[in-house]
Amino acid sequence: MATTSFPVNPTMTAIAMMYSNPAVTLIADHVMPRIPVAKKFSYSSYDIAQGFTVPQTLVGRKSTPTEVDFTGTLINDETQDFGLDDVVPNDEIEAWASMQKPERGGPINPLDISTMLLTKLVLLDREVRVAGKVFNAANYGGNTATLSGTSQWSDFVNSNPLDAILAALDIPLYRPNVATFGQAAFTKLRQHPAIVQAVYGTAQTRGTVTRAQLAEVLEVQQVLVGAGFVNTARKGQAVNNQRVWGKHAAFLYIDPEAAQASQPTWGFTGQWGTRVAGSLPEPKNGLRGSERARVGESVKEVISAPALGYFFQNVVA
Template identity: 45%
Template sequence: MTTAVAPYPINLPLIASIVIAYANGEMIADAVLPRVTVSKAEFKYLVQSVADHFTVPDTRVGRKAKPNQVESNGTMETGSVFDYGLDEIVPVEDVRNAPEGVDPLALAAEFVMKLVTLDREVRVANTVFGAANHSNKLTLSGNSQWSDYTNSDPITAILTNLDTPIMRPNVAIFGRSVWTKLILHPKVIDYVNGKGGTSGGVTRQQLADALELEEILVGSAFVNTARKGQAMSLQRCWGKHAAFIYREIPAETTRSTTWGFTAQQGERISDAEFSKQLGGLEGGYQVRAGERLNELVTAPDLSFFFQNAIA
């Protein structure tokens, strides 16, 4: 059997560079759960017993005695990455009719990677805004919700509860709707600006400094939640909640103290292949992009979660 030869050259280096470099400015998943490279699909990672780092043993040593022995009781768990990817079919006819300077295969690779990245954003949002992933949490309701400008006091709520985790969170994550309500809250403006007024708003850096945080991340991405064939129903990936986590950029999976991270095996996957069985009478190109990841929460006690922060 003779292998079908592509009627047009496939620029695999270009497709690979597009897939590897692709980044959507609306996405915050990589900042929330930093990536750590693992060498194999199955890997070990440390779930730490944070209390061990704060329990002081007797360190005094007698003149002829041995020092007391300590041991970290973190649990070494086994994890594995999962494959996430999509294909798009580009008919030969589309390549032939493309405007000069336009590479339909490159556009397909970018489109596919965009959807794979959006899927990751949804997974991370569900992880960060999943109450089960936080040991310290509070559900707001009624006049305690930050959308109630008359009765609620978000500054007091945040500052008080950030003292609860054994290591104070250094990163805040808000859904876009929560962030908009928060920065226009009179008590937030008064606390940050000290003007006693209720007009205007505050910036991320201003509020981060006021709350003694390294960074504030705001999730703004939309996702269509309707089933295929139904009318589009756009919703924010990041809901009406707020999470404060202790984030450390990990160098490896077995040594870092952080609320969570993402294990990544290898670079992103990219490929394009011609087949007579695809894309109509003349065949077409199957363009594939994806990655191997696993999002993990390794220290659920290093965070504080506000569920239903606004109405």
């Protein structure tokens, strides 16, 4: 029995799920992993000093051990609903149904096409939200550096990104295990002589390295590169596609299992339920009526431990 007035179609939901990981360009689910939560959820925030201040542990023969009082702040949060609709005329659906179709391939149901495209837009919106949080100096508790001029990694003669990154990785309380770059930043970094020489162990002024090679040199688990585009022009104006992830770099300690066990992680995404997709009749739209396709999800991106990351702003010109 349906629990809402919007019926979820299993076939359309399967299509929405199928298109949930365009791994080549979108990295939001890797940078801020999804963990299951209730619609309204909470997590605890503890003073950093509590875990690093050593009290008197020596106990005298008849004395009482030092009493330690741990205090935390309970943070209440709630997932938000993100979704999109598209109205598909029944004329188009009926025309598709009446077509003779080959055994393999052939035209796709207009409702399915709509579901695919809506899913891509919902995911792109999430990518923009996550990029806005990860590439934001305010979310690092002061662990930031803004580069300019000869310190930028696009200056192959004067800059030394390897020294800068290795020094930055030593600053957070938990050493970052995920490196995140915008595409423009990574393109320059992978060609930088200091990086190329570190990977190949010889004096080279030209060359390039892979993500896996860079991860090995930096001793991080993942190197993620945001390569997606988003149209920043207003509706009706000429398309102006820009990279979702800017010319920056972030180094984060990410542990989704820790987030579920109330342990520190720079950030995570609370997700209530699964992504849904379905359709509703729209009898007033079109001569023969229409179907309203809908795709959406309930999530909340959370920065839970800002001190567990380091952010470089404007790493390339």
